[in-house]
Amino acid sequence: MTFIDDILNYDSLSIVGLQKNTGKTVSLNYVLDRLPIDRKRIAVTSIGIDGETTDQVTRTQKPEIYLRQGMYFGTSEMHYRQKRIVSELIDVSDENTSLGRVVTAKALTGGKILLSGPSSSSGLKRWMKDMHRVGIELVIIDGALSRMSLASPAVSQSMILATGAAYSTNMNTLVQQTAFVVDLIKIPLTEEDNLQLLMPIEKGVWYIDDEGALHELSHISSLSQDFRFEGMDRCKTLYVAGALVDGFLEKVRKNPKLKTCELVVRDFTKIFVSPQQYRLFLKAGGMIRVLQKSKLIAVTVNPTSPLGVTLDSDTLCNRLSEAIQLPVYDLMKKECN
Amino acid sequence: MQLRDHIESPCGLRYVFEQLELQAGYTRRWMLDMPMMRTGEEIAQSYEVLRQFVRFVEEVDTPYINTLQFRLQGLKDIRTTIKNLGQQAVLDDIELFEVKHLAILAVDVAERMKANGLDKAISVPDLNEVITILDPDGLKMATFYVYDSYCQELRDLRAQMRQNPNRQEELLAECAEIEEGVRRDLSKQLVPFAKALEEAQIAMAKIDMNLAKALQIKQLGLCFPTISKDDISRYEAMFHPQVKDALAQRKRAFQPVSLTFGQKPTLITGANMGGKTVVLKTLTLCQYLFQYGFGIPAQSADIAVKDEVFFCIGDEQSIEKGLSSFAAEMKNIDAVIKASRENRKIVALIDEPARTTNPTEGTALVSALVKVLRGDNVSLVMTTHYDIEPTDARCLRVKGFENGTMNYELVEVQDGEVPHEALNIAESLGIDKEWIESARAFLIMSNSTQLEGLSGLNMANSPYLNPSNSRGLKTKGVEFDPLGEKGGNA
Numbered sequence: 001m002t003f004i005d006d007i008l009n010y011d012s013l014s015i016v017g018l019q020k021n022t023g024k025t026v027s028l029n030y031v032l033d034r035l036p037i038d039r040k041r042i043a044v045t046s047i048g049i050d051g052e053t054t055d056q057v058t059r060t061q062k063p064e065i066y067l068r069q070g071m072y073f074g075t076s077e078m079h080y081r082q083k084r085i086v087s088e089l090i091d092v093s094d095e096n097t098s099l100g101r102v103v104t105a106k107a108l109t110g111g112k113i114l115l116s117g118p119s120s121s122s123g124l125k126r127w128m129k130d131m132h133r134v135g136i137e138l139v140i141i142d143g144a145l146s147r148m149s150l151a152s153p154a155v156s157q158s159m160i161l162a163t164g165a166a167y168s169t170n171m172n173t174l175v176q177q178t179a180f181v182v183d184l185i186k187i188p189l190t191e192e193d194n195l196q197l198l199m200p201i202e203k204g205v206w207y208i209d210d211e212g213a214l215h216e217l218s219h220i221s222s223l224s225q226d227f228r229f230e231g232m233d234r235c236k237t238l239y240v241a242g243a244l245v246d247g248f249l250e251k252v253r254k255n256p257k258l259k260t261c262e263l264v265v266r267d268f269t270k271i272f273v274s275p276q277q278y279r280l281f282l283k284a285g286g287m288i289r290v291l292q293k294s295k296l297i298a299v300t301v302n303p304t305s306p307l308g309v310t311l312d313s314d315t316l317c318n319r320l321s322e323a324i325q326l327p328v329y330d331l332m333k334k335e336c337n
Numbered sequence: 338m339q340l341r342d343h344i345e346s347p348c349g350l351r352y353v354f355e356q357l358e359l360q361a362g363y364t365r366r367w368m369l370d371m372p373m374m375r376t377g378e379e380i381a382q383s384y385e386v387l388r389q390f391v392r393f394v395e396e397v398d399t400p401y402i403n404t405l406q407f408r409l410q411g412l413k414d415i416r417t418t419i420k421n422l423g424q425q426a427v428l429d430d431i432e433l434f435e436v437k438h439l440a441i442l443a444v445d446v447a448e449r450m451k452a453n454g455l456d457k458a459i460s461v462p463d464l465n466e467v468i469t470i471l472d473p474d475g476l477k478m479a480t481f482y483v484y485d486s487y488c489q490e491l492r493d494l495r496a497q498m499r500q501n502p503n504r505q506e507e508l509l510a511e512c513a514e515i516e517e518g519v520r521r522d523l524s525k526q527l528v529p530f531a532k533a534l535e536e537a538q539i540a541m542a543k544i545d546m547n548l549a550k551a552l553q554i555k556q557l558g559l560c561f562p563t564i565s566k567d568d569i570s571r572y573e574a575m576f577h578p579q580v581k582d583a584l585a586q587r588k589r590a591f592q593p594v595s596l597t598f599g600q601k602p603t604l605i606t607g608a609n610m611g612g613k614t615v616v617l618k619t620l621t622l623c624q625y626l627f628q629y630g631f632g633i634p635a636q637s638a639d640i641a642v643k644d645e646v647f648f649c650i651g652d653e654q655s656i657e658k659g660l661s662s663f664a665a666e667m668k669n670i671d672a673v674i675k676a677s678r679e680n681r682k683i684v685a686l687i688d689e690p691a692r693t694t695n696p697t698e699g700t701a702l703v704s705a706l707v708k709v710l711r712g713d714n715v716s717l718v719m720t721t722h723y724d725i726e727p728t729d730a731r732c733l734r735v736k737g738f739e740n741g742t743m744n745y746e747l748v749e750v751q752d753g754e755v756p757h758e759a760l761n762i763a764e765s766l767g768i769d770k771e772w773i774e775s776a777r778a779f780l781i782m783s784n785s786t787q788l789e790g791l792s793g794l795n796m797a798n799s800p801y802l803n804p805s806n807s808r809g810l811k812t813k814g815v816e817f818d819p820l821g822e823k824g825g826n827a
Contacts, residue, residue, distance in 0.1 A: 069499070084509055086495055088482040089434040092413065094362055108482065109498055111505060130385055299662060 002032045003160075003327075007138070010127060010295065012156035014141040018181065020168035023302030023332060028142050029066055030300075030331045031160070034301040035138075037070045043104065043131050045074035046142035047124060065115055065142070067107045072136055074104045074127060076116040085111030093130055095123045102127055104134070115142060118229030121155055128155070147159040152269045153292035161185070163320075164302030169309040171316060179323040180275045184268040185296045190237070190289035198239050198264060199291055207261075225300070229255055239264045246277045253281050260285075267292040300329045338645075340629055348621035348648050352579040353631065357549040361412035363538070364545040373628045377642050383630035386543075389458045390551035391561075397453065402548070405449055409545045411442050411479075415538065421529040427517070428524045434481035436527060436534060437471040439629070440464035441479045443537040446544060459547070461540040462533040470526050483516040487523075491515045550631055559632025566640040569599030570620075570684075570716065575635035577619040592745045596620070596733070599641060602707050602717040602723060605747065607735025608758035612745040613720040614650065617686045618719060621648040624684055641716065644681040646794055647673045650688040663693045670706065677715045684700045684716040692722065699723055727751075738762070758796040 007013050015031070017024035026043075035042055044067070067073055067085065074093075075083075077100025087105040095102040097119045106111075118124040128139050141156055161181065168174040189195065197214055198206070205217045209232075217232065229251070235258060238249065244265050252258050265271055267290050271278075281288070301320065303311040313330045321328040344351045374380045394402060415435040422428060428436065429458060447461035468477070473486040485492035486625045498508045522775055535792060553559065557578050565571070574593035581591040594616055605613050623633050627640045649669045673685045690706055691699040700723040705825050712727050725732075732751070736744035760780075764773050 080431065081429065084506065086482065086498070086509075086512070088480050089430060090480045092431060092435060092438070105481075105482075109495070109505065110502060144800070 001080070003329075004031065006295075006297045007031065007158065008034065008040060010157040011132070012063055012139045012141065013158045013160065013297070014143050014156040014294075015160045015162065016143040017162040017163070017165040017223055018178065021302065022164040023300055024142065024162040026067065026302065026331050027160055027162050027300045028140070031140065032066065032068065033179060034069070037068060040137045041072065041135055042138045042140065043072035043074060043136040044115065044140040044142065045102075045124075045127065046115035047117060047119065047121075049188050063115055065113055067110060069107055069110045071107050072104060072131075073107065073115060074117045074131075075114060076100045077103055079114040079116050080105065083111075083113055084191075085113060087110050091130060091134055093127055095119075097125055105129065121152065127152070153267045153290075153294035156294060158295040158297050159185070160297050161299045161300045162302065163213040163299065165305035165309055165311050167300065169305050169307075169311070170310055172320065174311070174316070175319050175323050176275070178320060182296065182299065182324040182326070183278075184271050185295070187268055187290050188290055189293050190262065190264045190291060192235055194239075194262075194264060194289075195291055198241075201239070201241050202266075203241045203312070206239045206241070207232050207235045209234040210236050229258065233257060235261045237262045237264055240270075241266060242270065244271045244273060246273050249273050249277050249281050253284050253286060261287075263288045265290055267294075286290050296326065298329060299324065299326055300331050303330060304332065339369065340371050340373070340375050343373065343625055343646070344369065346646075346648055347650055348618045348623065348625065349577060349579040350622060350625050351620065353553075353626065353646065356578070356580065357546075357553055358406070359549050360406045360409035360545050363412055363414040364409075364542040364549075366414065367539070367542040368546055372631065373625075373642055374630065374649070375628070375820065380628065380630060380642060381564055386458045387547055387550055387554075387630060387632075388561060389455060390547040393453055393455060394548070394551045394555060402552075405446070405548065408442060408445055409541065409548070411438065412538070412545065413438065415439055416535070419531055419535050419538070422527055422534070425528055426524065427521045428527070429520065430482060433471060433520065433523060436467060437481050438479045439534060439538060440467035440471070443541065444468060446541055446669065450544065455544075459540050459543050461544075462537045464530065464533060464537055466806055467527065467530050467534070470523060483519045487519045488515055491519070554632035557632070557634065559634055560637055561634075562627055562633045562638040562640045565599075565639045567599070568641045568682075569597060569639075570624075570641045571597045571637075571639040572620075572623065572635045573637040575619050575623060575633075575638065577615055577622060578634050580615055580618075581634075593636065594619070594740070594745055594747055596730075596747055598718050599716050600713070602715075602719065602730040603733060604707070604712050604727065604730045605617050605718065605720045605733045605735070606722070606736040606750075607720075607747075608743075609762050611735030611737055611743060613735060614688050615745075616747070617648065617650070617688050617718060617720060620684075621646060621686050624721075640686075642682070643684045643716070645683045646678055647676070647683060647685040647687075647747050649673065649686070649690070651692070663691075666690065666693070677710055677712055680714055685718075686711060687717070687719040689720050689722060696723060700725065738765075741765075745746055 013031070015024055015028050016090060032044060044065070046065075072090070073087075076097045078097060080089075086108040088108055089103060089105045091104040093102045093104070095118045097116060102118055102123075118127045124141065131139050139156075139166050161178075163174065163178045163181075163188050165174070168177060188200075193212065194208065197208065197212075206214060207217050208214050213232075215232070217229070217238075238252065238258060238261050240263070244263075249263075252263060265288065273281075300321065301313070301316055303313045303316050313333060316327045317330055340354075344354060345467075354368075359368075369765070374383065374781075413435065415432075418428065418432040418435045421432065424435070443461050443464045447456065447463065450456045450459065450461060465480070471481060472478075473484050483491065485495060494508050494512050494515070498505050498512075501508075560578070573595050575596070576591050576593045584591050592612075594612070596616065597731045598620075607613050607617060619634070622633065623638065623640065624643065624646050626633055627638070628646070641660065645671075649666065651666065670687060670690055672684070673687070676683050687706075691702040694702070703719070703721050703723050704725050707717070707730050732749070734750045736746045736748055738744075738761060760773055760776055764770075
């Protein structure tokens, strides 16, 4: 399948499941199995414990992560000592997890491995920096348990989104909800001038006036009910550095002064609005942009939920593909493998 | 006492520490565990090493320094592993990796030190033999596993494993036994190097620290101090880096201050906002920096070595702990007095003691404190707003307002009388006019009562009425009307 080549254009990829059991690990193994390791030095890690043989929450069968000879991997000291492959250590980092420090090694034989990498996104960022220092060209992150923040463009440049019946067994809901997340991921970048001005700002609500001057708007959070827009007649761009929530978005939509202004958020993981509010905002002519964007490489589906409900794979793939205008893959299907 | 016990001192030691460009987390922890140096020889020796590093950073180009810094980033804390080795435990792959990694780094850094004539200043033990033990293929790479070359049988088993992946589990078990044997053998060979490994780790932390301190000296314009032989500390044009940076952000300059203190208690008086507290902060900071071997923020400094440093300042934390500000302060000063009786050499820097109580008792407390702390083993610098009889003390005063700007210079005065500039300064801050004018009127009234009561002097001599008196207050057009009623006499 073609999306494998796409991955090679980026130096990091995260694989994120919208829910547990949406086939994230299957997607990861699918990718690991096909990447050309002779062309690029590739390291894989996971946030928190992964690769356990049974799902620790639902007790369902979980596929293991299979490493090919020549691949690099990051895992905790404890899991490294339990490994069942021959591997060569290349780094012992200062990143601590509950299972010891994160160590990185090169697989000298193929085999299954338990991955338990850095436990926070800042730790992950530091580990990735270390990896690039030791010459790794592509880092693949197995994101855990619908923790979207780890797919943040601040962490990884590209992503694969895994969805499926575990997220919702109602096909309509599943398609709509997934399409909404994809919409958010696809929000375009704001213009270059804004990027430079806003990128260093990590908190608060700010606006840029029609002369390009930056103003801090509020000392209260955008989450607060008491948020007021005051004295911003010439607002051209409104920037929310933190979370964007329903209440705030509604206020922007209903404020006539802000009708023509562009709303900027840091990245899609900072958007916590309901699909309804989001649609109303766009319908009213609202425009939303991001400072950082990661490339959505593929969407994969697992039509079976852990409770045993199975949706029709072809219908699901077709309907979802139509809704998001991107190819959708069911990697559980035999013919894919 | 270690650096970690002093780092939170309100003098701003943490600020200077955080500005060090340390490359390894281990160096940071090692420094925080450093005991404060308490002898002149120790301090002189540490500055001698630092001097060589300053010369080094001046001589070599930036990319060379950057490469050395980059290497030092690889310094890890492997004390646990070294301890295990010392106890003759069998090290596992991760531990053997750590040992090899440290050895390769140490050899590389040692070569760089030698190439720049720094190997005498800090010597890194030779760990080439350790590398030889852990690098059977001579690859000189900082990676590790139980290499095939250690054992032919292992090589064969692994080859089989690659050919028959379905027999992997079974073959792995066989390998594991051989690997463990190899590790046992390697660990045994490494035992004699445990001490050298530990020394190499510390040596590299020292290099990291000295490099960072040397770069800081250049960046912040710090000086090398001399060690005082007569227990008197002398500072020329000292400054406080944190205050200086804060002022620079507001596009204002820090006025450096010169000061000598030591044998006699030194009292600093001066107007509010005259920088008295900053002087004490800077003195405390310099004392700590000196005893931990940093560059000193001054043009020149001759500093006396002390056993202990006390900095007493209105302490927010004590207030948070539920002590009243007075109680907290009394307890802090009490600790100084106790230490002074133990015959340790101490420097005590006390900011406006007893400021929160009434002036009568406050003055008495401060006067008595000067007396209690005038022992030979105590160097005392104290600021105050109270009028203190300067029998046993040297008095310095902040020059104060001159032509509308503050001059922070310290000048010697013969009497202990404090300047009366609070109202002028409050006025310059744009504080409510009615309040200030009314206060002035109160002063005139109380002063005239006193003066008339004492000697019947003419009111014209009052410092509050005489604008030519540099310490007096301008009182142009002030009406004596403290209660807001017209008709008082001026």
